[in-house]
Amino acid sequence: MVTQYGFFFNAAACSGCKACQVACKDRNDLEPGVLWRRVYEVAGGGWEKKGDVWVPSVIAYNISMACNHCEKPVCGLACPVKAISKREDGIVFVDTGTCIGCRYCEWACPYTALRFDARTNTVSKCHFCYDAIDAGGAPACVTSCPQRALDFGDLAELKKKYGDVRQIVPLPDPAQTEPALIIKPHRDAAKAAERAAEIANWEEV
Amino acid sequence: MLKEWPLVAFTIAGQMAAGAFLLLFPLLFLTPAGIAWNAIARGAALAVWGTAFGLIAIATGLSFFHLHHPFRAYRALANLRTSWLSREIFFELAFMAFVALAFVLVRTGHTTGSFLRTVMAAGAIAAILFLVSMSRLYGLGSVPPWDPAYIGMSFFLTTMILGAMATAWLTRSPLGDRRSYLSELWAASFFFIAADVVFAVFVTPVYGLVGCRPTPSLRPPARVRRLLHLGRLTLLAGGLFLIVLAKAAEIPSAFGGFGSATMAVKKASQSWPLLTLAFLLVLLGEVAGRFLFYGLVRRPGD
Numbered sequence: 001m002v003t004q005y006g007f008f009f010n011a012a013a014c015s016g017c018k019a020c021q022v023a024c025k026d027r028n029d030l031e032p033g034v035l036w037r038r039v040y041e042v043a044g045g046g047w048e049k050k051g052d053v054w055v056p057s058v059i060a061y062n063i064s065m066a067c068n069h070c071e072k073p074v075c076g077l078a079c080p081v082k083a084i085s086k087r088e089d090g091i092v093f094v095d096t097g098t099c100i101g102c103r104y105c106e107w108a109c110p111y112t113a114l115r116f117d118a119r120t121n122t123v124s125k126c127h128f129c130y131d132a133i134d135a136g137g138a139p140a141c142v143t144s145c146p147q148r149a150l151d152f153g154d155l156a157e158l159k160k161k162y163g164d165v166r167q168i169v170p171l172p173d174p175a176q177t178e179p180a181l182i183i184k185p186h187r188d189a190a191k192a193a194e195r196a197a198e199i200a201n202w203e204e205v
Numbered sequence: 206m207l208k209e210w211p212l213v214a215f216t217i218a219g220q221m222a223a224g225a226f227l228l229l230f231p232l233l234f235l236t237p238a239g240i241a242w243n244a245i246a247r248g249a250a251l252a253v254w255g256t257a258f259g260l261i262a263i264a265t266g267l268s269f270f271h272l273h274h275p276f277r278a279y280r281a282l283a284n285l286r287t288s289w290l291s292r293e294i295f296f297e298l299a300f301m302a303f304v305a306l307a308f309v310l311v312r313t314g315h316t317t318g319s320f321l322r323t324v325m326a327a328g329a330i331a332a333i334l335f336l337v338s339m340s341r342l343y344g345l346g347s348v349p350p351w352d353p354a355y356i357g358m359s360f361f362l363t364t365m366i367l368g369a370m371a372t373a374w375l376t377r378s379p380l381g382d383r384r385s386y387l388s389e390l391w392a393a394s395f396f397f398i399a400a401d402v403v404f405a406v407f408v409t410p411v412y413g414l415v416g417c418r419p420t421p422s423l424r425p426p427a428r429v430r431r432l433l434h435l436g437r438l439t440l441l442a443g444g445l446f447l448i449v450l451a452k453a454a455e456i457p458s459a460f461g462g463f464g465s466a467t468m469a470v471k472k473a474s475q476s477w478p479l480l481t482l483a484f485l486l487v488l489l490g491e492v493a494g495r496f497l498f499y500g501l502v503r504r505p506g507d
Contacts, residue, residue: 033506040423065423074347080291081280100281101273103504104290110347112423112505121273170421176346193421202425205505 004071004090005128006155006180007142008162009064011189013149016041016062023144024066027129034115036126037066037141038205042170044197059195061186063168064150066126066141067092067113068179071155078108083122090155090180091130096122110172111179128152158182169193206430206500208507211270213495216339217367217488218264219297220360222257223332224368226304228393229253229376230329232386234322247311249376254308256375261301289342296335303328336364349420350427350501355412359498362401363491369394370484377477391448391480398445398487405438405494414497425503433497440490447483451476 016039024030024037045057069092076084076092083098084105094114099122105114106123117124129139137143142150151158162182166174169192174181188197199205229249236246269275284291307324315321340360344353373390414434454476 077287078290080282080284080288080294081277082284098277098280099274100277102271102290103273104342106504107345107348107502110423115505116273170423172347172422198421199423205425 002089002154004155004180005069005133005152006090006158006182007066007068008151008153008158008182008184010147010149010151010184011061011063011168011186012184013147014039014062014064014186015147015149017146019144019146020064020141020150023140024126027140030124031117031119034117034124035205036113036115036124037064039064039201040170040199040205041201042192042197043200044192045195057191057195059188059191059197060200061188061192063171064141064145065111065113065171067109067128068111068177068181069126069128070177070179072176072178074177075105075109075114079105087130089133091128091133092125093127093130094123094125096120096124099123110176155180155182169197170199206428206496209271209496209499211267212499213492215264215268215271216360217363217492217495218260218267219339220336220364221367221371222260222264222304223300223336224364224366225253225260225371225375226257226300226332226368227329228365228368228372228390230325234325247316248378250311251308252375252378253372254304254311256371258301258304258308261297261304265297265301289338293335293338293342296331296338300328300331300335303331336360348424348502349422350412351498352412355408356498358404358408359494362397362404363494365397366394366401366487367491369397370487374481374484391452394487395445395448395452398441398448402438402441402445405434405441409434425505425507427501427503429497429500433493433500437490437493437497440486440493444483444487444490447479447486451479451483454479 018039021035021037021039025035028036030036040063041060042063043058043060045059047054048057049055069086069090071090073084073086073092076082076086079099080102081098081100083095083100084092085095086092096117101116101121101123103114103116103123106112106116114123114125116122126139129137132138132140139152142152151162153161159182162184165183165185166179166181168183168185168189171183233246233250269278272278281294282291285295303324307321307328310316310321310324340353340357343351343360344356345351369390373387373394376390377387414429414431
């Protein structure tokens, strides 16, 4: 039995097409502005002088990010009404019938996974398409990715298969929440910090 | 940022109420039971505790405006084990209950015995825990601009400033013959406002204004209103200046001779409009600072 579901994201393969984002919105019938999965465009660098020659040092890659169903879900620990709970299989779940809409969890989550939904006047977030999972299927984002940059499964299995990288710029320190997320970094990610890379599409995410 | 006005009102009113209670606590706790209470402490206690209760009740009422399901708020104490927000609400309610009980005890003349002192001590502990949980609540590792040490110091200064000024203002009549304590409260106000100005000039730019986003993160960059910082500094400095002006006016003339004491009392009563204005300026300054604080963090989509 799975004790902790997790996502794998291959940043080297992601083209930034946002099919995962759209599939998630479509499947969960999300309102405009509410994004449970988002694709961040990370960009940095410029020009650097090598000898007498100026060469471009631009870096750019994408990060597809949803709720990471953390092993230490700080959103749930911070929620005053226990509206956020963790299932036995590790999926972190918001009970919209209990949520009081104080939006404190939005501040507590370093991945900004929790989004306010004006329809229900509560916070909402990725629930790992638990109904599909329970029926033996896969999350909509995973099935929609044309590059196969997303995968899901038992976190222990994902670690065996893909390694244990959980952080690239600009993701927060994984020690804060122990996210159930494995990343294959893009080759530019190692230079992102020194080249002051930042998210370039704030209007979209 | 402006959407967070219920939280601004809640934190400012809560800190002022807790500060006022804590700053009057030493005087009242050390006052012998019985007749002395009727003479001096009763009036001061009723004025400060009544106002503290009113402030905290208003703060509680206003805090409902930031909830999108206020009718479910009764569940807010469900997660005392891990949530600082639950704990903050719990200690706030406990503080309110102890203040109300102490007020009723004094109002009904039950000032003898140790029960009132026990209630006062419990109220002081609840007030401190309320302030600690409020600081811990915002000192989030996930929000780099809300550095725990910076938040703790900032909230402490606001509590001390507003508590001292509110207590001094409310007890100006009851404590008429205990002028030394009033002077100490104004001196404390002056000291803490000066510390807040220094804090705002030297520390805020690093943590609460320019350098509030130390590393790239998934949180959108804040649109901090820098004018708020300037406004806060100006208002605090204005308050500080007015306190100095009012206190300078109270000093008896070196050549006052026989009538200098009478003149001092007369001048003290004349200085109250200046001190009231100082209180208002400082209160506005703290409100501006609190809007700045909430403006440091932007929610996605806002």
